[in-house]
Amino acid sequence: MKTLYIIGGPMGAGKTTVCQVLKKTLPDSVFLDGDWCWDAHPFQVTEETKQMVLRNIRFVLGQFLHCSAYRSVIFCWVLHEQAILDAVLGGLDLTGCAVKNISLLCSEAELRARLQRDVESGLRTEDVIGRSLARLPAYAGLPTFKIDTTGRTPAEVAAQIAAL
Template sequence: MKTIYLIGGTMGVGKTTVSQQLKKELPNSVFLDGDWCWDADPFQVTEETKAMVMRNICFLLNSFLHCTAYKNIIFCWVMHEQSIIDEIINSLNTGDARVIKISLMIDETNLRKRLSADIARGIRSNDVIDRSVARINMYQILDTIKVDTVNKNICEIVSEILTL
């Protein structure tokens, strides 16, 4: 049986880093970051581009599900609304797969520290802090397993996910 991990969380919570480490820990695994399916300049959020990114994500995830080389599929993306998670799951052929839905959680103080460090390194722009902080509470109401990332290193977070 395959396992697909859907890992959501606000910007800066550590989704990509956790997912990359999870890929190393799990046998026969593949990783997709939803941002890779919508990396454009200028970045445009329209009904057309939102529909396109969902098609791209679901096509790739279904391709991984159908590929016998992979046992574990790891997908991360912001996924701040239940409708996004539901649309992805409803578009996947998960008949022979276990789906684990995870939200990485963080408090505002720690999120601001992480994002400020990213801004100082030049990998994020200043406007990300307010946008990301505004989404923190949205994850509380989602039908996902909540994994607290505060005061935990990547290995501890991944170890917790591996027990699910």
């Protein structure tokens, strides 16, 4: 039996870092960050590019799910709307696969501080703070395991996910 870990959360909640640790924690695992399927300059959000990224994600996840070398498939992306989760999962063959939907969250103060550090380091632009804070409440209504990353290390969060 394979396990697909779908990990969402606002920008700055720790998704990528936690997933990199989780990949090393889980046996026979592979990791896909949804952002890797849409890394363009200039970044353009159109109906065409949104459909393209969903096809890219489903293709890569499908390849991982059908590869006998992997037992654990880890995917992260912002995933703040049920429709996005449905669009990703709806195109996958999940036969013989358990799906664990998880949202990584943190306090507003923690989120602001993390993103501000990234802005000051040149990793993100200032507008990410408002966009991320605006999406934070959207996760409350999603049918996911909620994990608070506030004040926790990536290893602690990854251990909690692995124990689900």
